[in-house]
Amino acid sequence: MSLSPKPRLLLAVPLPDDLTAQLESRCEVVVAPSGHFPPPDQLGALLPTVSGVATTAYCKFNADLISRCPDLRVIAACGVGLDHIDVPCATRRGVLVCNTPGLQNSTVAEMALALIFALARNLPANDAFVRAGTWRQHQVGLAIDIRGKRLGLLGLGGIGGYLATAAQALGLTVVYHKRSRDLAAEARGIAYVERDALFRGSDFVSLHLPLNAETRGSVGRREFALMKPGGFLINTARGSIVDEPALIEVLTSGHLAGAGLDVMDAEPIGADNPLCSTPNIILQPHAGGATRETRRRMEELTVRNTLAALEGRMPDIVVNPEAFQARQA
Structure with a gap:
């Protein structure tokens, strides 16, 4: 046989x-x-x-x-x-x-939260400040509190839900926007807002969307112009959701204070990618689920x-x- x-x-x-x-x-x-x-x-x-x-x-x-x-x-x-x-x-x-x-819902949510902490507390800049030996000569730049700020979640699936719970525990106000209302989330104090209002009113905007024909390049110049001066963008979803040239422009101009990206449009990127020379940006190698x-x-x-x-x-x-x-x- x-x-x-x-x-x-x-x-x-x-x-x-x-x-x-x-x-x-x-x-x-x-x-x-x-x-x-x-x-x-x-x-x-x-x-x-x-x-x-x-x-x-x-x-x-x-x-x-x-x-x-x-x-x-x-x-x-x-x-x-x-x-x-x-x-x-x-x-x-x-x-x-x-x-x-x-x-990896909780794991990616932890990455998003880590990027929020790192941006708010100037962790990369402060690390470079110490390593450069300038601590004795200069005063460290001031960071911002997270408590009392508003976190806007564009999309609210499993990852966004974990992030919302953690953010609320830290004293952030959390709002969200998605196609269909999530009444269970709203019962937990996560308020629904219209899409433009989310960008306009949030100190931190975190993206939690799938990549498809509708979402590709959907966060760009218009959305960045709506955001508060000094606001922050977090993306742990898919890089192609963001118009990267527009993000580079708004970070270089100083309108946004920073961005934390675990995902990019073309992965893996090389050192010659313009993102790598853009100020006030933290880049991670699509490692949100990499524990x-x-x-x-x-x-x-x-x-x-x-x-x-x-x-x-x-x-x-x-x-x-x-x-x-x-x-x-």
């Missing part, structure tokens, strides 16, 4: 040895060229031979790439956002798309999703269940 061949898996996400071993025991694992930053031309050469892909947001799966995969059953993303995957195309071709939502505990939970779920799909079972998390149903028909 011949054994069925193991399904072939393209691994484009770095995993710890024990989780990689789990995959290798049940799949033929092919590690993507260049780790989790595989160039599309190299991906194209591998995809026709694989049944599954485990990936990060840095690996783009457009319709052209998906169409080159006659045996593809699953694209398992280790992360929440799906703007790097053409989900409608995958669904039409019966390819399951999985992700890891909810696991040991959260990353482990995301990796474990990615492995479970991948193996379930390759073995014909419904994954724990699948964003297009109709593709699974079509496969079972």
Whole structure:
């Protein structure tokens, strides 16, 4: 009796040895060229031979790439956002798309809060002040209190909800705007405001939107002009939501006091990117969910999703269940 061949898996996400071993025991694992930053031309050469892909947001799966995969059953993303995957195309071709939502809500909220603290208290500038040896010669610049300020949340999902609770505990007034009212949040004292009022009245504006055709570039010159002089922008959502040239202009002019970005329009950026030479900006390498505990939970779920799909079972998390149903028909 011949054994069925193991399904072939393209691994484009770095995993710890024990989780990689789990995959290798049940799949033929092919590690993507260049780790989790595989160039599309190299991906194209591998995809026709694989049944599954485990990936990060840095690996783009457009319709052209998906169409080159006659045996593809699953694209398992280790992360929440799906703007790097053409989900409608995958669904039409019966390819399951999985992700890891909810696991990093509190972790990303902590990053947003850390950026608020760092900006309000001038932490990068003060660190440089001490390291430069100028503490004895000059007085440190004054920071601002967080307590009593207003935090505006554009979008209010799981991450925004965690951030709102923490901010309220610190004495900030929290307001939000989203398409549909969240009455449970309002019962907790998070006030709904119109979009323009959120930008106009907030000391800190924190973005918590998905990236799609409507939100791409939706926070730009008009929104920055509405913001208070001395206001701050926080983005831990998706970099392409923000018009980066407009942000650079408003920071350089001094209208905004600062920005904290964990995400950028094109990632990863190099040292020559204009953001790196813009004053009063704190940049992080899309590390909002990058804690040991959260990353482990995301990796474990990615492995479970991948193996379930390759073995014909419904994954724990699948964003297009109709593709699974079509496969079972």
